[in-house]
């Protein structure tokens with residue numbers, strides 16, 4: 456029997472509530488399949504841990520996580536701990552230490568999902584965002600000079616390496632080829648005259664190896680306009696770390712809301728564990744009330760199943776989310792329902808059996 460060893464960091468706010476449903480659903484899938492099982496190990500890291508220990512995770516946290524096949528992360532961040540500390544010392548350090556340079560985020564409008572755009576059909580919003588996840592605007596390079604003087608100056612560098620750009624762009628081309636889809640690069644070469652000119656150049660270079668893949672290039676401002684006005688233009692999308700961050704929130708807004716937004720942080724070489732997470736954050740305003748939407752977590756569980764080669768189950772989970780939204784009976788309040796977090800998780804499990 457195949458065993459998938461998963462490190463669970465439920466984290467802050469609604470993290471533990473939604474992750475409980477993700478674990479429930481993954482266990483149900485494994486029991487039904489019979490060919491594999493999950494072994495979950497829980498780590499109580501996050502902002503509460505920080506308040507007690509002065510750090511987000513132990514000093515050897517990364518070393519502890521390295522023994523696992525994957526990480527299942529709930530949410531990080533809570534009032535009382537500055538965001539740049541909680542995120543840099545947990546989420547971002549994991550992405551970087553484990554070289555999870557692909558951030559794969561589906562932006563797909565499922566049937567029944569709420570959509571604020573008018574006259575769009577399901578097939579008009581069917582994108583996969585490949586966000587660079589290891590460097591770029593998030594490289595953490597810079598300086599804070601002359602602090603607390605009238606000359607105080609900060610510098611935040613974008614770091615775009617040939618290696619870093621090539622590998623994410625090549626990954627996106629491979630995916631576009633495999634799925635028979637177009638590939639769109641989103642950058643900003645007209646204003647960012649080093650980083651994004653370089654990005655565009657590498658996109659053109661790598662593209663020579665993929666004459667069969669139809670490509671498009673957009674400036675990020677125009678792309679954000681077209682994502683709203685004509686989302687059908689985009690299929691596979693590759694973009695930088697910050698642009699991908701921003702555009703995938705826009706993507707979530709047009710495809711069902713943050714309650715459905717999932718993301719996979721992948722180390723494609725599988726040298727290190729990959730990490731799967733809902734991307735909605737810790738939502739302190741509704742934490743502890745049992746009303747957070749576990750669907751994004753179920754979708755990220757589906758991405759985990761895909762990554763382990765159980766694609767049929769991965770697809771089944773997304774189909775079930777769609778069925779639940781079409782039926783409209785067991786939904787959390789953000790989707791206009793009255794169900795609790797665990798009732799939605801139970802409904803997913805019931806459909807797996809049914």
Ligand code: IPM
Nearest residue numbers: 532542543546547700718734
């Ligand atoms: C995301 C989040 C993170 C990011 C934050 C919390 C640092 O917004 O995963 O999209 O910007 O990458």
Ligand code: MN
Nearest residue numbers: 700701704734
């Ligand atoms: Mn984000």
